[in-house]
Amino acid sequence: MVIDAVSKNMPCYRCLYQSASEGALNCSDTGIAAPVVGAIGALQALETLKLIVGIGESLAGYLLTFDARYMDWRKLKLPQNPDCEACADFRGGFTDAGG
Ligand SMILES: [Zn+2]
Numbered sequence: 001m002v003i004d005a006v007s008k009n010m011p012c013y014r015c016l017y018q019s020a021s022e023g024a025l026n027c028s029d030t031g032i033a034a035p036v037v038g039a040i041g042a043l044q045a046l047e048t049l050k051l052i053v054g055i056g057e058s059l060a061g062y063l064l065t066f067d068a069r070y071m072d073w074r075k076l077k078l079p080q081n082p083d084c085e086a087c088a089d090f091r092g093g094f095t096d097a098g099g
Contacts, residue, residue: 002044002059012084012086012087015078015087016063061079063078
Protein backbone atom coordinates (compact mmCIF):
# COMPACT_ATOMS: atom_id res chain seq x y z
CA MET A 1 0.00 0.00 0.00
CA VAL A 2 1.33 3.41 -0.94
CA ILE A 3 0.04 6.48 0.83
CA ASP A 4 0.50 9.66 -1.18
CA ALA A 5 -0.32 12.34 1.35
CA VAL A 6 0.02 15.13 -1.21
CA SER A 7 -2.73 13.87 -3.52
CA LYS A 8 -6.36 14.39 -2.68
CA ASN A 9 -8.76 11.67 -1.63
CA MET A 10 -6.11 9.02 -1.08
CA PRO A 11 -6.88 6.16 1.30
CA CYS A 12 -4.78 5.72 4.42
CA TYR A 13 -3.89 2.58 6.38
CA ARG A 14 -6.92 3.08 8.63
CA CYS A 15 -9.18 3.17 5.58
CA LEU A 16 -8.09 -0.45 5.09
CA TYR A 17 -7.98 -1.57 8.72
CA GLN A 18 -10.26 0.51 10.92
CA SER A 19 -8.86 -0.80 14.17
CA ALA A 20 -5.36 -1.85 15.14
CA SER A 21 -6.49 -5.40 15.88
CA GLU A 22 -8.47 -5.92 12.65
CA GLY A 23 -6.64 -8.21 10.28
CA ALA A 24 -3.80 -8.25 12.74
CA LEU A 25 -1.63 -11.08 11.55
CA ASN A 26 1.86 -9.83 12.13
CA CYS A 27 5.30 -11.10 11.22
CA SER A 28 6.28 -11.69 14.88
CA ASP A 29 3.42 -14.10 15.44
CA THR A 30 3.11 -15.76 12.04
CA GLY A 31 6.65 -15.53 10.67
CA ILE A 32 7.77 -14.36 7.25
CA ALA A 33 10.37 -15.62 4.79
CA ALA A 34 13.29 -13.16 4.72
CA PRO A 35 13.38 -12.91 0.89
CA VAL A 36 9.77 -11.67 0.95
CA VAL A 37 10.79 -8.82 3.24
CA GLY A 38 13.58 -7.90 0.81
CA ALA A 39 11.30 -8.02 -2.23
CA ILE A 40 8.59 -5.88 -0.64
CA GLY A 41 11.15 -3.45 0.75
CA ALA A 42 12.67 -2.99 -2.69
CA LEU A 43 9.23 -2.27 -4.17
CA GLN A 44 8.49 0.25 -1.42
CA ALA A 45 11.78 2.01 -2.15
CA LEU A 46 10.95 2.08 -5.87
CA GLU A 47 7.48 3.53 -5.23
CA THR A 48 9.00 6.21 -3.01
CA LEU A 49 11.52 7.17 -5.71
CA LYS A 50 8.74 7.31 -8.32
CA LEU A 51 6.72 9.70 -6.14
CA ILE A 52 9.74 11.92 -5.43
CA VAL A 53 10.85 12.09 -9.06
CA GLY A 54 7.31 12.16 -10.44
CA ILE A 55 7.62 9.39 -12.98
CA GLY A 56 5.35 6.51 -13.94
CA GLU A 57 2.14 5.53 -12.22
CA SER A 58 2.14 5.27 -8.46
CA LEU A 59 0.47 2.51 -6.50
CA ALA A 60 -1.21 5.20 -4.41
CA GLY A 61 -4.84 4.29 -4.02
CA TYR A 62 -4.12 0.61 -4.55
CA LEU A 63 -3.26 -2.34 -2.36
CA LEU A 64 -0.67 -4.67 -3.84
CA THR A 65 -0.61 -8.10 -2.24
CA PHE A 66 1.96 -10.83 -2.72
CA ASP A 67 1.56 -14.51 -1.88
CA ALA A 68 5.08 -15.93 -2.18
CA ARG A 69 3.84 -19.50 -1.92
CA TYR A 70 2.30 -19.17 -5.37
CA MET A 71 4.14 -16.09 -6.70
CA ASP A 72 0.73 -14.48 -6.88
CA TRP A 73 0.56 -10.66 -7.12
CA ARG A 74 -2.75 -8.86 -6.87
CA LYS A 75 -3.43 -5.17 -7.35
CA LEU A 76 -6.68 -4.01 -5.80
CA LYS A 77 -8.20 -0.53 -5.97
CA LEU A 78 -8.55 0.83 -2.44
CA PRO A 79 -11.03 3.68 -2.15
CA GLN A 80 -10.85 6.18 0.67
CA ASN A 81 -13.27 5.24 3.44
CA PRO A 82 -15.61 8.23 3.86
CA ASP A 83 -16.06 7.27 7.54
CA CYS A 84 -12.33 6.99 8.27
CA GLU A 85 -11.48 9.21 11.23
CA ALA A 86 -7.74 8.97 10.66
CA CYS A 87 -7.69 10.88 7.38
CA ALA A 88 -10.90 12.91 7.81
CA ASP A 89 -8.88 16.11 8.34
CA PHE A 90 -6.80 15.52 5.22
CA ARG A 91 -9.43 14.70 2.60
CA GLY A 92 -8.04 17.48 0.42
CA GLY A 93 -4.43 16.35 0.84
CA PHE A 94 -1.93 17.50 3.46
CA THR A 95 -0.97 20.61 1.54
CA ASP A 96 -4.54 21.90 1.82
CA ALA A 97 -4.98 20.94 5.49
CA GLY A 98 -6.16 23.69 7.74
CA GLY A 99 -7.01 25.97 4.87
ZN1 LIG B 1 -8.28 6.87 6.04
